[in-house]
Amino acid sequence: MIVDCDPGHDDAVALIVAARHAELLGVTTVAGNAPITATTRNARIILDMIGSTVPLHQGAERPLVAPPRHAEYVHGESGLDGAELLEPSGPADSTNAVEFIIETCRKTEGVWLVPTGPLTNIALALRAAPDLAKRIAGISLMGGGTFGNRSAAAEFNIWADPEAAAMVFDYGGPLKMCGLDVTHRLQATPERIAKVRALPGHMAAVLADLFDFFSKVYVSRHDNMRGGAVHDPCAVMVLTHPELFTARPHHVTVETSGALTTGMTLIDMRGLIERLAPNCDVTWEVDADAAFSVIVDSIAAFSR
Secondary structure, X not given: OEEEEOOOHHHHHHHHHHHHHOOOOEEEEOOOOOOHHHHHHHHHHHHHHOOOOOOEEEOOOOOOOOOOOOOHHHHOOOOOOOOOOOOXXXXXXXXXXXXXXXXXXXXOOOOEEEEOOOOHHHHHHHHHOOOHHHHOOEEEEEOOOOOOOOOOOEOHHHHHOHHHHHHHHOOOOOEEEEOHHHHOXXXXXXXXXXXXXXXXXXHHHHHHHHHHHHHHHHHHHOOOOOOEEOOOHHHHHHHHOHHHEEEEEEEEXXXXXXXXXXXXXXXXXXXXXXXXXXXXXXXXXXXXXXXHHHHHHHHHHHOO
């Protein structure tokens, strides 16, 4: 898989799980939770922490149409506030993420693209190389849901670049969606964070600090959450540990122009025979304890 991300606390965890349980061919970055320079820096820091030498390529610094919009209110100014992080070993290997995605997917059949941020890079790659739609194994994304977190209707990743999201949902190949309906079920509760903190090694302590910061933000901003929603690893684990998830096929449309609903993922759940044919497997449920155990085990595998 190629993980396309905007680290981000939960993106960092997604990278760790991917490095542990998948053949990670490379990492690409996009502006989202923080500006592109910060998300690329954070991705390099996480790859350094786990000792990974997979290529890292910087991508889009802004959405296709919408103005750049970030999430410092969740992730802090750095995108990874809450822990003391070492300086990155170096910059990205290039600023040509889209070119890397295209070349890798043409060279290697059956690659899963796993975007955990705004879908700008993926849309640009599909537009520049239409043949990718039939070459890749599919796309597993974190985004959307039947409710929003950036507006009443829209989840952040889709809202940040709705035009790119609309292109991805219409690309015509296998598509898996892990939206807020499932990701809010996987929370970094105090008990789960304690399991990370109990692990040996510096990296586990750093991840526990990151979880603490992220979860305090979530608890302070929601009525009934006991921890941060660990969104992004779901898009990885639905591929590496599909038995932990429940998904159903639906047709999903992205709203790009609604005055109150831009960025909404409209999931057709009608019982009508004439409903649109499914274009997406929507993930609804997760065995949260088992999924967080995968996260803990992945951190343990790299913590020194």
